[in-house]
Amino acid sequence: MRPEATLAPAPGPMTPRPYRVVSRRDDLIDTVTLELAPVGDACPAPMAGQFNMLWAFGVGEAPISVAGFDDGVLIHTIRRVGAVTAALCASVDGDQIGLRGPFGTGWDLPRATGGDVLVVAGGLGLAPVRPIITDLLANRADFGRAVLLVGARTPDALLYRDELEGWRGRLDLDVEVTVDAASPAWRGDVGVVTRLIERAPVDPANTTAFVCGPEVMMRFAAQAVLDRGVPATHVVLSLERNMHCAIGHCGHCQLGPMFVCKDGPVVGWTDVEALLRIRER
Amino acid sequence: MKSISDLLGSHAFFEGLAPDAIDLISGCGQNVHFEPDASIISENDPADVFYVLRTGRAAIEIATPRQGQLTIETVGPGEVLGVSWLLPPYRWTFDVRAVEPTSAIALDAACLRGKCDDDPAFGYEMYKRFAGLVRDRLQATRLQLVDLYGNDAS
Numbered sequence: 001m002r003p004e005a006t007l008a009p010a011p012g013p014m015t016p017r018p019y020r021v022v023s024r025r026d027d028l029i030d031t032v033t034l035e036l037a038p039v040g041d042a043c044p045a046p047m048a049g050q051f052n053m054l055w056a057f058g059v060g061e062a063p064i065s066v067a068g069f070d071d072g073v074l075i076h077t078i079r080r081v082g083a084v085t086a087a088l089c090a091s092v093d094g095d096q097i098g099l100r101g102p103f104g105t106g107w108d109l110p111r112a113t114g115g116d117v118l119v120v121a122g123g124l125g126l127a128p129v130r131p132i133i134t135d136l137l138a139n140r141a142d143f144g145r146a147v148l149l150v151g152a153r154t155p156d157a158l159l160y161r162d163e164l165e166g167w168r169g170r171l172d173l174d175v176e177v178t179v180d181a182a183s184p185a186w187r188g189d190v191g192v193v194t195r196l197i198e199r200a201p202v203d204p205a206n207t208t209a210f211v212c213g214p215e216v217m218m219r220f221a222a223q224a225v226l227d228r229g230v231p232a233t234h235v236v237l238s239l240e241r242n243m244h245c246a247i248g249h250c251g252h253c254q255l256g257p258m259f260v261c262k263d264g265p266v267v268g269w270t271d272v273e274a275l276l277r278i279r280e281r
Numbered sequence: 282m283k284s285i286s287d288l289l290g291s292h293a294f295f296e297g298l299a300p301d302a303i304d305l306i307s308g309c310g311q312n313v314h315f316e317p318d319a320s321i322i323s324e325n326d327p328a329d330v331f332y333v334l335r336t337g338r339a340a341i342e343i344a345t346p347r348q349g350q351l352t353i354e355t356v357g358p359g360e361v362l363g364v365s366w367l368l369p370p371y372r373w374t375f376d377v378r379a380v381e382p383t384s385a386i387a388l389d390a391a392c393l394r395g396k397c398d399d400d401p402a403f404g405y406e407m408y409k410r411f412a413g414l415v416r417d418r419l420q421a422t423r424l425q426l427v428d429l430y431g432n433d434a435s
Contacts, residue, residue, distance in 0.1 A: 123430030153430050180425045182352045187380055190340065190352045192424040199359065217429035 013247050016055045016098025017043055021091045022073065027159055031124065032089040033067065033077045036099065042072055043099060047106030048131030049238060049266040052076065053246050055098030056087035063243035063261070064088075065128035066102060074099070077127035077159065103246040105266040107236065109135050112208035116144040118200055118230070120221045122151045122193055122213025126159045128238050128265075129212045133167065140172050147174040147200045151193025151217070154179050155186045174201060193217065197224040204229035211237040219276050222269050235269035285310045285386055292333055293359040294410065302403055309392035315339075315379035322363065322377035329371065330387045331363035337383025342376040354421070355380065364411055364418075366390035 011017060023035035046052065046066040054076060055061040062084040068075030080089045091097060109117075109132055117136060121129045129148075136146055148167065152158045158177065168175040176196045178189035189196065193213075209225045211218050218237045225235055241253035241260040248262035256275045258264065286307040289295050295303060313332070315321055321332065321339055332339075334356060341354045341362075353375075356362050362385070365373050371390065397404030 125430075151430065153428065157430065178355075180428075180430075183348070184340065184342065184350050184352060184378070186352065188355075189338070189357075190355045192421050192429065194424065195421055199357075214430060216427060220424060220429070 011100075013100060013103075014245070016053070016061070016100045017041060018096050019074070019099045021093055021095045021097065024092055027077060028079075028157060030080045030089075031077060031159065032080075032091075033075060034088070034091060034097075036074045036076065036097070037072065039096065043101055045069060046074070046102035048109065048135055049107035049128060050102035050104050051128075051243070051246075051265060052099050052101030052103070053243070054078070054084075054088055055100070056084050056091075057096070057098060059087040060084040061098065061100075062088065063103075063246060065238070065265075067127040067130045068134065069131070075130075077124065079124050101246065103243070103261055104264055105262075107132050107210055107238075107266050109210075110142075113142050114144070116202040116207040117146045118197075118202050118207050118209040118225065119146075119148045120151075120193060120197065120209065120211045120213075120225070121149070122217040122221065123153070123157065124159060125211075125213030125217070125238070126150055129210055130160065130163075132210055133173070137167075137170075137173065144206065145174070145202050146172065147176070147202055149193055149196040149200060150175070150177045151196070151213070152177075152179050153181075155182055155188075176200070192220075194220050194224040197221065197228060200228070202228075202230075205231070208234045209236065211235065215240065215276060222273075226269075232270050232273075233268065236266060237269060237272070238265045239267060239272065240265065285312065288312075288335060288386060289333065292335070294333060294361045294414075298406065302406065305396055305400070305403060306388065306393065309389040309396070310386045313385050313387045315383045315385075317379055317381055319379045320376070321379055321383070322373045322375065324373055324376050326373050327371055328363060328365035328373050329390050331361065331366045331390060332385040332387055334358055334360050334362060335384045335386065337379060337381040337385075339383055340378050340380050342378060344376065350376070353425075354418075361411075361414060364415055366394070367408070367411055 018039040019036040022037045025033045051063045051065045053061045054064045064076045067077045078088050080086045119129050182190050207230045209230050211221050239260050243261040244250045244252035246261045248259040253260040290303045338357045340352045342350045342352050345351050
């Protein structure tokens with residue numbers, strides 16, 4: 001006699017679980033932050049730096065970095081760049097979306113324990129590094145000097161402005177923000193983010209650098225970090241590719257020998273330097 | 282109170298310069314201070330000084346027909362403001378405005394050019410440093426043109 005099944009099989013990594021939008025905030029003209037709570041069983045808790053696949057029912061799914069995780073609620077910041085992200089950005093409180101994950105590698109902030117931490121974010125790259133800052137501040141005594149450098153195209157394109165203001169007010173975190181161009185009303189720095197790296201108050205030999213942004217920005221930012229004297233093995237970045245299956249099967253996100261969805265998105269500079277210098281045709 | 286020679290000797294731009302060269306430059310310098318929003322440089326004016334910034338921050342601006350004044354770069358402590366004094370016609374090509382209370386050492390351009398002419402080794406050292414400054418600014422400008430932050434999703 002077969003025993004009666006009492007539990008449904010656990011969903012596989014390709015099966016989205018339902019989540020409900022519990023908060024929606026318009027960050028920028030094309031960027032929205034959603035807070036998502038599980039409707040039933042939750043996905044495992046993510047590590048900082050990992051991503052989830054978010055499913056807009058009837059449209060499709062897209063890989064979105066985890067921008068925060070608090071008491072079971074996932075925070076995702078999404079830029080409207082296509083049909084799926086447009087549908088996700090149009091979500092309102094109470095809407096359901098599908099979610100599977102978390103996937104990929106994390107930032108591994110503990111590797112920087114005892115040393116200085118330099119976080120460099122460009123554009124929407126601030127979203128994936130936000131958990132580094134929140135984790136770092138929650139365990140502040142474990143680290144030396146902490147510096148966050150943020151670059152954006154214009155003041156209007158700056159993400160998390162209220163949170164940045166709060167972080168700037170702290171005595172245990174140096175925050176510098178620069179934009180490419182601004183009107184005289186902007187009282188902050190103007191110039192590329194790499195120029196902030198030149199004067200970041202860290203001990204380079206004892207620093208771990210976390211870099212996130214568009215690939216071209218990361219290439220130049222990583223080089224500026226190396227020029228400051230940070231060891232190449234202490235430079236970590238988060239790659240962005242067109243993740244599709246998220247489990248290393250489909251090959252959409254292949255970069256040389258690696259699948260960014262499972263071998264990344266967080267990778268060491270020494271592992272990808274040569275790959276990032278290959279010119280696309 | 283520190284002398285101009287002491288201030289220049291500890292400034293990043295002159296790092297590694299021989300003390301006698303620092304003394305030579307100091308003879309052309311004077312302390313200046315600008316309140317927020319004060320004009321430091323005006324486009325097309327004679328470039329008869331350049332500034333070694335000690336504290337504060339200054340915005341390099343360009344006047345545009347439709348967007349008005351546009352800040353294209355800010356400079357702060359440890360940086361140098363102005364390269365137009367190096368080459369004819371010795372005229373500023375941008376406006377510069379103090380964003381914060383800003384202290385600097387103003388170096389007389391004609392005085393320094395004369396010293397560069399009189400001592401080619403000193404002049405070569407000065408031009409190498411300014412060539413590095415121009416290279417860094419050019420690279421930064423190129424990166425700004427690239428739009429480093431464009432088209433990234435999350």
